[in-house]
Amino acid sequence: MADPIRWTYAFVDRPMKDFDRACGFWTAVTATKLSEPRGEQGEFVTLLPDGTDACVKAQSVDGDGGAHLDLAVEDVPALAESARRLGAELVTTEEDLVVLRSPGGQPFCAVRWHGESARPAVVPGPTGATSRLDQVCLDVAPTRFDAEVAFWSALTGWESHPGALPEFHLLRPPAGLPFRILLQRLDTARPAAAHLDIACSDIEAVRADHERLGAVLVGHGARWAVMRDPVGGTYCLTGRDPATGSLPAPA
Secondary structure (H helix, E strand, O other), rough: HHHHHHHEEEEEEHHHHHHHHHHHHHHHHHOOOOOOOOHHHHHHEEEOOOOOOOOOOEEEEOOOOOOEEEEEEHHHHHHHHHHHHOEEEEEEEOOOOOEEEEOOOOEEEEEEOOOOOOOOOOOOOOOOOOOEEEEEEEEOHHHHHHHHHHHHHHHHOHHHHEOOOOEEEEEEEOOOOOOOEEEOOOOEEEOOHHHHHHHHOHHHHHHHHHHOOOOOOEOOOOOOOEEOOOOOOOOEEEEEOOOOOOOOOOO
């Protein structure tokens, strides 16, 4: 593995025409406020928590959007080269930023670490339920799944083990980093994609809070609810402990 990953950012990628509305929703559910826009077209913003380091950003995009990860390191070229040796494709290089695609086609970025270390706190909701955006789920075609697990495990060097269900594989970061990576093996082939997962002390209570902000329930899984935010972006509410990220112990 190259230079250790010092911090991670989850990106909320949403269509340009609906970007302001998407940012309003995501700042509300993460208890953050928006930075000043950056980029040639003001396409980038950071979601700023109170008193801790930011770990969520948003980007306006031409397509439907989704999610991606930024991996923050001290030596960006070294991480990018390590990713390429492991099978990633180089997309573009800018100052302190390299955009890549995993072997399965999932975009991600290597970026410069600026000393971030204080993880945002769990978010209390209006009904008393707590939540935390703490996981990026990579949705992988069945024929690509094993290769993607091998790639991300090797690139991050994080604790890597099968998930609670056969179709999942979890990469757990060192203590203090804000996001886990969950790889999900899909039933059918489709292009690489990613979505965000929010750990909830009470899925139904958090779901109701999000619906009041304009989100819509799409369906239920074994331990999660699939949601769409007010501009149609898919994300999940999961029944994991927001403080630890772990599933509750069996009764």
